[in-house]
Amino acid sequence: MFDLTIWLTALGLLLTFGIFGWLYSLYADDVSIVDSMWPMMFLLASGWYFVSDLPEGPRAMLLLVMVTVWALRLAAHITWRNRGEAEDKRYQEIRQNNEPHFRFKSIYIVFGLQAVLAWFISLPLLAATTGSRPLGVLDLLAAMLWAIGLFFEAVGDYQLAKFRSDPDNQGKVLQSGLWRLTRHPNYFGDFCVWWGFYLFAVAAGGWWSILSPLLMSFLLLKVSGVALLEKDIAERRPKYADYIERTNAFFPGRVKP
Numbered sequence: 001m002f003d004l005t006i007w008l009t010a011l012g013l014l015l016t017f018g019i020f021g022w023l024y025s026l027y028a029d030d031v032s033i034v035d036s037m038w039p040m041m042f043l044l045a046s047g048w049y050f051v052s053d054l055p056e057g058p059r060a061m062l063l064l065v066m067v068t069v070w071a072l073r074l075a076a077h078i079t080w081r082n083r084g085e086a087e088d089k090r091y092q093e094i095r096q097n098n099e100p101h102f103r104f105k106s107i108y109i110v111f112g113l114q115a116v117l118a119w120f121i122s123l124p125l126l127a128a129t130t131g132s133r134p135l136g137v138l139d140l141l142a143a144m145l146w147a148i149g150l151f152f153e154a155v156g157d158y159q160l161a162k163f164r165s166d167p168d169n170q171g172k173v174l175q176s177g178l179w180r181l182t183r184h185p186n187y188f189g190d191f192c193v194w195w196g197f198y199l200f201a202v203a204a205g206g207w208w209s210i211l212s213p214l215l216m217s218f219l220l221l222k223v224s225g226v227a228l229l230e231k232d233i234a235e236r237r238p239k240y241a242d243y244i245e246r247t248n249a250f251f252p253g254r255v256k257p
Contacts, residue, residue: 002126002127002130002206002208003052003053003126003130006048006049006052006053006126006130007119007123007126009048009052010044010045010048010049010119010122010126011115011116011119013044013045013048014041014044014045014115014116014118014119015112015115015116017037017040017041017044017115018034018037018041018107018111018112018114018115019107019111021033021034021037021111022106022107022110022111025103025106025110025111026103029087029103030086030087030091031087031091031094031095031106031110031111032082032085032087032088032091034110034111034114035078035082035088036075036078036079036082037075037111037114038074038075038078038114038118039070039071039072039074039075039078040071040075041114041115041118041119041122042067042070042071042118042121042122042125043067043068043071043072045118045119045122045125045126046063046064046067046068046122046125046129047064049122049125049126049129049130050064050129053129053130055129055130055132057132057133057134057135058135059128059129059131059135059139059200059203059204060128060129060130062139062143063125063128063129063197063200064129066143066146066196066197067125067197069150070146070150070153070193073150073153073154074153077154077157077161081161090224090228091110094109094110117215117219120211120212120215121194121212121213121215121216122212123201123206123209123211123212124194124197124198124200124201124206124209124212124213125197125201126206126209127201127204127205127206127208127209128197128200128201128203128204128206129204130204131201131203131204131205131206132204133203133204133205135203136203138199138202138203139199139200139203141199142196142197142198142199142200142203143196144196145192145193145195145196145199146192146193146196146197147196148189148192149188149189149190149191149192149193149194149195149196150189150193151189152178152185152186152188152189152192152252153185153186153189153190153193154189155177155178155185156177156178156179156184156185156186156188156189157186159174159176159177159178159179159185160174160179160186171237172237172239173237173239173240173243175243175247178252179247180247180255181247181248181252181253181255182247182248182249182250182251182252182253183226183230183243183244183247183248183249183250184225184226184229184249184250185252187220187221187225187226187250188250188251188252190216190220191216191217191220191250194212194213194216194217195213195217197213198210198212198213220250221250226249226250230244230249
């Protein structure tokens with residue numbers, strides 16, 4: 001169920017992956033690449049858990065396929081979105097706050113930190129992969145929650161990208177499609193995906209990995225997700241204040257009049 005050696009080895013793999021990303025960031029003078037690396041860290045961990053344990057049941061293979069679909073889509077989306085752009089303003093601020101020598105400090109401030117976070121959050125993937133219980137109703141619920149999450153995340157990203165590609169929408173606020181139901185359908189989707197992974201872990205007997213989805217939820221709501229994005233957006237987009245009044249921040253709900 002829980003193999004400390006497999007889990008610690010995964011940490012080494014993720015840190016090594018982070019070092020390669022850091023080396024590239026020195027060449028590009030841009031640490032934004034870590035955003036594309038983030039979902040791939042989970043794919044790397046999930047793949048390692050699978051090949052290390054070589055489980056016989058279908059749950060592990062199903063989970064690996066789901067992680068692969070989620071990770072590749074998200075990584076591709078972020079990479080395409082950031083192509084040709086300057087370093088993300090979040091990282092520009094981190095860079096300014098950690099000069100001098102941020103280029104070298106970023107190995108632990110950015111890449112090392114994300115590798116450790118991904119390693120800890122990947123615990124449900126380890127539990128679900130190495131568990132030996134047969135598939136059951138909880139696995140079906142987990143798959144459904146994952147599918148709902150992937151839908152909100154992928155469709156939300158597509159709708160936002162399409163909205164931003166129209167020059168006439170510059171300075172405007174997207175309030176249609178999934179963005180009519182929640183101000184952050186992509187973050188809500190990620191939330192569902194990770195609680196879906198956790199339900200797979202519970203079905204395999206890994207209820208003890210509960211801290212992982214809780215941490216991911218905290219990051220999405222209070223750290224790198226909703227709270228960070230909305231910190232000053234109302235100042236930059238006056239219409240966003242009205243959007244806040246009428247639309248739920250995270251969980252989809254009825255639009256207020």
